[in-house]
Amino acid sequence: MSRASPNNLTATKTNTKSLARGEHALSAWAHHHRRCFKDALWRLLKRPISAWATIVTIAIVLALPGFIMTLATQIKQIGGMWASENGQMNVYLIPSAQTDQIQSFQTWLNHQSVVRDSRLITPQEGLHELAKRLNIDSLTDIQPNPLPSVIVVHLDRLTGDTVESLQHQIRTNPLVDNISEGGEWIKRLQEISLFFDRLSWWLLGLFGLTVIFVIGNTLRLELQERREELSLMALIGGTSRYMLRPLLYDGAITGLLGGMLASVIIYGLLTALAAPINNLATNYGAHITVITPLLMTALLGIIGLILGWFSAQIIGRNFIKKSVKL
Amino acid sequence: MIEFDGVSRRFSNGHFGLQDVSFHIPEGRMVFLTGHSGSGKSTLLRMIPALDHPTSGQVRIGGHDLQKMRHHQYPKLRRQIGVVFQDHHLLPDRRVFDNVALPLQVSGFGSKDIRRRVEAALDKVGLLARQRALIEELSGGEQQRVNIARALVNRPKILLADEPTGNLDPELSRDIFNQFSDFHAVGVTVLIASHDLHLLKTYAVPRIVLNQGRLSHIEEAF
Ligand SMILES: Nc1ncnc2c1ncn2[C@@H]1O[C@H](COP(=O)(O)OP(=O)(O)O)[C@@H](O)[C@H]1O
Ligand SMILES: [Mg+2]
Numbered sequence: 001m002s003r004a005s006p007n008n009l010t011a012t013k014t015n016t017k018s019l020a021r022g023e024h025a026l027s028a029w030a031h032h033h034r035r036c037f038k039d040a041l042w043r044l045l046k047r048p049i050s051a052w053a054t055i056v057t058i059a060i061v062l063a064l065p066g067f068i069m070t071l072a073t074q075i076k077q078i079g080g081m082w083a084s085e086n087g088q089m090n091v092y093l094i095p096s097a098q099t100d101q102i103q104s105f106q107t108w109l110n111h112q113s114v115v116r117d118s119r120l121i122t123p124q125e126g127l128h129e130l131a132k133r134l135n136i137d138s139l140t141d142i143q144p145n146p147l148p149s150v151i152v153v154h155l156d157r158l159t160g161d162t163v164e165s166l167q168h169q170i171r172t173n174p175l176v177d178n179i180s181e182g183g184e185w186i187k188r189l190q191e192i193s194l195f196f197d198r199l200s201w202w203l204l205g206l207f208g209l210t211v212i213f214v215i216g217n218t219l220r221l222e223l224q225e226r227r228e229e230l231s232l233m234a235l236i237g238g239t240s241r242y243m244l245r246p247l248l249y250d251g252a253i254t255g256l257l258g259g260m261l262a263s264v265i266i267y268g269l270l271t272a273l274a275a276p277i278n279n280l281a282t283n284y285g286a287h288i289t290v291i292t293p294l295l296m297t298a299l300l301g302i303i304g305l306i307l308g309w310f311s312a313q314i315i316g317r318n319f320i321k322k323s324v325k326l
Numbered sequence: 327m328i329e330f331d332g333v334s335r336r337f338s339n340g341h342f343g344l345q346d347v348s349f350h351i352p353e354g355r356m357v358f359l360t361g362h363s364g365s366g367k368s369t370l371l372r373m374i375p376a377l378d379h380p381t382s383g384q385v386r387i388g389g390h391d392l393q394k395m396r397h398h399q400y401p402k403l404r405r406q407i408g409v410v411f412q413d414h415h416l417l418p419d420r421r422v423f424d425n426v427a428l429p430l431q432v433s434g435f436g437s438k439d440i441r442r443r444v445e446a447a448l449d450k451v452g453l454l455a456r457q458r459a460l461i462e463e464l465s466g467g468e469q470q471r472v473n474i475a476r477a478l479v480n481r482p483k484i485l486l487a488d489e490p491t492g493n494l495d496p497e498l499s500r501d502i503f504n505q506f507s508d509f510h511a512v513g514v515t516v517l518i519a520s521h522d523l524h525l526l527k528t529y530a531v532p533r534i535v536l537n538q539g540r541l542s543h544i545e546e547a548f
Contacts, residue, residue: 028434229417235375236480237405238432239398 058258065203072196090180255308259300333383343369356510361536408477
């Protein structure tokens with residue numbers, strides 16, 4: 001048997017610490033991350049059926065709240081468009097508004113990208129018009145004139161979001177008393193969209209919990225298999241963070257793929273429903289693109305990733321504490 | 327280096343694995359821990375890397391009171407202790423190299439350092455040529471040498487072995503024991519639990535003798 005110099009394996013007080021914290025420590029850490037990532041992908045390929053069963057389950061679970069959320073956005077947009085009364089909006093000003101204030105407000109309005117043009121109807125003009133319509137000449141003599149100044153705004157590009165934000169800006173202007181809206185049913189539509197919005201967040205919370213359980217269950221099986229290896233790692237000085245790392249990658253990747261698949265499902269549903277919705281929308285001079293598929297994929301992917309990571313944290317920590325318990 | 331002070335371990339079934347055991351092994355010594363099967367050797371060894379804890383009494387390792395140590399400090403302690411335990415096997419589906427490299431990976435060494443150290447350790451136990459072999463392809467004696475290489479690759483201050491010659495023939499046992507002597511020779515504190523009478527008779531090593539969980543006596547080398 002060969003006998004190397006004993007110095008090779010000498011134990012001294014300093015070496016254990018200083019080398020481990022040396023210049024390679026950071027690259028070793030990065031290297032471990034890379035390996036955990038690769039291993040996680042490898043496990044996915046090695047056990048395609050069970051892994052994909054989990055991913056599909058997550059996708060279905062996440063698709064429902066995602067779909068409802070998208071629907072809520074749709075309704076809100078349609079509501080916003082209808083609220084603008086077919087491209088026209090009446091802005092009623094407060095009685096004390098001064099002419100120059102009104103003028104600069106109108107200039108501002110005309111500069112907004114969604115505004116095609118606007119027309120000011122002064123109280124006198126309003127009264128004249130009313131008198132003409134009602135055929136009562138004496139109406140023009142009413143003092144003081146009870147009518148407010150009105151700016152009739154014609155809107156150009158009807159996308160719900162921009163109209164809504166414009167409406168908001170107008171409403172908060174101190175000169176503005178009120179703006180015309182399409183009546184009660186528009187409010188109801190907005191309430192419905194709000195309801196769906198809330199519902200989707202609740203569902204997301206509830207179903208997110210489900211996703212955490214589903215991923216957790218898969219991870220638990222994996223942990224059972226690696227139990228011996230984990231207790232060995234604990235014995236040779238592995239921190240729980242080190243032991244947890246591969247698991248975090250597994251959970252995060254599973255969640256990520258599940259979320260992305262969910263977006264595919266939602267997009268499929270939307271495409272199926274797009275025709276009727278767009279029929280409706282084109283009547284109002286608009287075409288709906290609610291959220292680009294890429295954005296939705298990214299969003300749901302990130303949600304899935306966070307849920308998976310979180311699940312791995314909980315399950316992993318618990319398992320290491322209870323079963324490895326070193 | 328290893329201090330036990332009135333250590334008892336009472337299991338949940340009421341049985342005492344250890345009872346009022348006190349001793350002190352100074353740094354750099356090599357000591358046998360002996361006693362019949364069931365006398366508490368494994369229970370005692372497991373307390374040193376904090377795998378198990380006394381129900382009363384104190385264990386101090388390198389001056390650190392383990393009772394006062396927090397959970398997150400265990401990894402640091404364990405990286406300074408090499409163990410050859412029966413119930414912590416090698417990973418059979420991995421290569422010799424990877425098994426020995428594990429403690430270094432866990433401690434965050436870079437791959438260059440890992441290669442250098444693993445090769446040195448395997449050379450030391452005479453298995454350098456077999457570093458690419460899978461564990462399951464090795465004989466029992468070879469596996470035990472891989473175990474030793476893994477215990478030492480991190481250059482621990484303390485080496486613990488539980489029945490390291492368990493089911494090996496006398497010649498292999500001597501071989502393994504020589505490995506331990508070498509590490510003792512370079513300053514590692516070595517504690518070997520064994521009831522291998524042949525081994526015990528052959529070597530002049532001080533011994534701590536347990537009997538039914540109690541410290542029977544301490545024999546200095548003859
Ligand atoms: N977890 C446990 N629960 C109950 N009794 C145990 C446990 N572990 C060990 N023992 C008992 O403690 C005694 C000492 O065991 P051990 O330390 O393994 O002895 P040795 O290693 O000297 O053979 C034995 O009687 C054993 O049955
Ligand atoms: Mg034993």
